[in-house]
Amino acid sequence: MAARIYQIQKNALQSGKARTDKWVLEFAPSEAKKPDPLTGWAGSGDTQSQVKLTFPSQDAARAYADKYGICYSVIATPPKTLKIQAYADNFR
Template sequence: MATVVRIFRPAKNAMQSGRGTLGTWILEVEASAPIANDGLMGWAGSADTAKQIRLKFASREDAVSYAKRQGWTIRLSEPNERSIRPKSYAENFAFNRVS
């Protein structure tokens, strides 16, 4: 069975205000085996250890070329770009402000 990998650019953490780490792309292997619960301990486990792989790349092209060299099937997720509407501090006190 072919290994399926997902390549994506992660979203900004809600606890961060900066956007400095948004340039990295993540390659992670999707699970091919179901997660089974251990009856005695109650832990969740699987025989598929490849799903623990999570690699970081500087660009999308680097991640795609690495996955192709490994012979993996690629599922690429394009990021949603954020639109920033510049506004001034004075707009907070505008008469026709919609809150």
């Protein structure tokens, strides 16, 4: 049972930074999804892929994974880059 720990990123349509300080522990899928013959919806028997646990810090998420013997990998948060541009640059 493998998991990944990452920090929630800001949505492209989101202007504020609310709820971006949370860390998530998400289990990796253990089997591939396959289409249901009747409805065509994708599904699998893997119930762990539905579980997302949130933590206030990366250390808390790591401590939880260590306590329950979950193999995990931490995905680093990419650095935020701002493109500074003046309004007059739109008319060049």
